[in-house]
Amino acid sequence: MKNTAPTQAPVELLICTKCRVMDAPCEEDVRPGAHLHAALAGAEVPGVTVRAVECLSNCSRGCSVALRGPGRWSYVYGNLAPEQAATLVEGALKYAATPDGLVPWRERPEHFRKNCIARIPPLDAFDQTEETA
Amino acid sequence: MKNTAPTQAPVELLICTKCRVMDAPCEEDVRPGAHLHAALAGAEVPGVTVRAVECLSNCSRGCSVALRGPGRWSYVYGNLAPEQAATLVEGALKYAATPDGLVPWRERPEHFRKNCIARIPPLDAFDQTEETA
Numbered sequence: 001m002k003n004t005a006p007t008q009a010p011v012e013l014l015i016c017t018k019c020r021v022m023d024a025p026c027e028e029d030v031r032p033g034a035h036l037h038a039a040l041a042g043a044e045v046p047g048v049t050v051r052a053v054e055c056l057s058n059c060s061r062g063c064s065v066a067l068r069g070p071g072r073w074s075y076v077y078g079n080l081a082p083e084q085a086a087t088l089v090e091g092a093l094k095y096a097a098t099p100d101g102l103v104p105w106r107e108r109p110e111h112f113r114k115n116c117i118a119r120i121p122p123l124d125a126f127d128q129t130e131e132t133a
Numbered sequence: 134m135k136n137t138a139p140t141q142a143p144v145e146l147l148i149c150t151k152c153r154v155m156d157a158p159c160e161e162d163v164r165p166g167a168h169l170h171a172a173l174a175g176a177e178v179p180g181v182t183v184r185a186v187e188c189l190s191n192c193s194r195g196c197s198v199a200l201r202g203p204g205r206w207s208y209v210y211g212n213l214a215p216e217q218a219a220t221l222v223e224g225a226l227k228y229a230a231t232p233d234g235l236v237p238w239r240e241r242p243e244h245f246r247k248n249c250i251a252r253i254p255p256l257d258a259f260d261q262t263e264e265t266a
Contacts, residue, residue: 069256119189119190126184
């Protein structure tokens, strides 16, 4: 995997290598997420660091991935299959091309549009705002 | 809401005030998350800043909240009802009492144990580690 990371605020694509696909018993030692991670090992994803992680706590809707970076909204996507590496690359590149992680909904890969598990605003989102409570 | 925030790395409890409860049509202008947020307005949650946010993209399993802070794992919890303010306070205080956001599973409120939507490691989680891909 080439990690060119040209920006000051690099993007990470975290892939859970532990989650099982629900309703698809998996006796293998290697989980679907690990296959997906391996499938990305040769991909060109400039500005994006791909990492294996062990649990994003989205076990009921795995495989799971997260896109995140400093100053950006974090997104968790689920229900991914090992053959969807190209979808992940497309989504990660679009995410990395934004300053804040907010890719317009219609521009996201279809799988991302239909399988967003959650998102969290950037840590500094409220630095300049009033307290709300 | 008192925000004593005694630590250098304050914790935020983000409450989505836009999500509807699934299977419970809501014609009200004020959504369940807004009621939950309002219920916390008088609560004592030392070290935790409570904020209303407009979408955590967990619409199918709302009300949704997120707990997060610098250097901490971020957690998203769902399926919350307005009357669960005390559960949120308990969970937020336990989260804030850890250095990294990792509350042992058995010590979390029961609702948190059963309704964790996703979690994301802290931004600096991989600063000291080798690339994995």
